[in-house]
Amino acid sequence: MKKLLALLIICCLMIPAALAEGDAQTASSNFAAIRINEFMASNGDSLEDGEGSSPDWIELYNTSDEDIDLEGLCLSDGKKTLDKFVFPSVIIPAKGYLIIFASGFEYITEDEIHVPFKLSTDGERVVISFEGVILDIVSFDTQEKDISMSRYDNRSWRYTETYTPGEENIFDD
Numbered sequence: 001m002k003k004l005l006a007l008l009i010i011c012c013l014m015i016p017a018a019l020a021e022g023d024a025q026t027a028s029s030n031f032a033a034i035r036i037n038e039f040m041a042s043n044g045d046s047l048e049d050g051e052g053s054s055p056d057w058i059e060l061y062n063t064s065d066e067d068i069d070l071e072g073l074c075l076s077d078g079k080k081t082l083d084k085f086v087f088p089s090v091i092i093p094a095k096g097y098l099i100i101f102a103s104g105f106e107y108i109t110e111d112e113i114h115v116p117f118k119l120s121t122d123g124e125r126v127v128i129s130f131e132g133v134i135l136d137i138v139s140f141d142t143q144e145k146d147i148s149m150s151r152y153d154n155r156s157w158r159y160t161e162t163y164t165p166g167e168e169n170i171f172d173d
Contacts, residue, residue, distance in 0.1 A: 031073050031130050033064035034092065036138050037151050038169060039102075039126055041119035044145040047099070047165050050112055055103035056119040058126055059165050061151075062092045074129045075100065077117045079137075082129040085115040097166045119143075 038059040040046060048054050058075070062068050070087035077084065085106065090113065092098045098113070106116035119126070123141040127134055138157060140149050148163035152171065162170045 030064070030066075030068050031070075031128075031135055033062055033066075033068060034070070034073065034128060034135070035061050035063055035151065036126050036128060036136050037061035037097065038148050038164065039119065039138075039140075040146070040148045040163060041102075041124075041140070041143040042121045042145045042147070046146045046148070046163050049101050049103065049114070050109060053103070055101045055114070057165060058100045058102055058115075058119075060092060060098045060100065060128070062094060062096050062098075065094050067091050067093050067096075070098075072130060073135075074127075075115055076127045076129065077102070077119055077124055079125065079127060079134070082127060082132060082134070084117050087113075099165050 036058065039057065041056050043054045043056050045054050047057055069089055069091050071089040073087045074083040075085045075087070076082050088108065090098070101112060101114045102117055102119050103114045104116060104118045105114050107114050121143050123143070125137055125139040128136040138149070143149065146163070147159050147161055149157050150160050150169040152158045158171055160171055162172055164170055
């Protein structure tokens with residue numbers, strides 16, 4: 001009887017952990033629909049923030065047909081520290097875009113998200129992760145002023161002078 005009671009107690013203790021793990025798996029599977037779509041590491045005057053500055057910027061795209069809450073998703077400029085910025089509850093609409101300013105200052109207004117890192121014009125990477133698992137990553141070399149790097153298809157990236165923050169990417173072929 002004592003063994004049965006001990007087993008029952010252990011099972012009751014494990015249920016909340018299993019449910020929490022299930023929530024994390026659901027969130028990470030939803031997060032798999034979020035992609036880095038375009039970014040600019042040398043923003044001259046392509047896109048200004050609400051204060052009239054032109055910080056680096058990163059565009060995320062929701063590939064799914066459902067709105068996704070980014071809460072808990074992480075954004076970084078390197079693999080060593082994946083959680084340089086952890087999203088609060090921010091909804092990215094189905095098939096929608098979200099612009100993030102890589103200004104080096106972390107703050108969020110009603111209209112903007114600024115992360116506590118900048119992108120290096122000499123090249124580095126942009127990383128999306130969740131709970132230490134990399135979901136999307138792009139590495140880049142030296143960037144020129146007002147030239148963005150945009151996702152061309154699911155496997156390749158291209159530099160383009162036709163930057164399109166918040167819109168579908170356009171390429172000069």
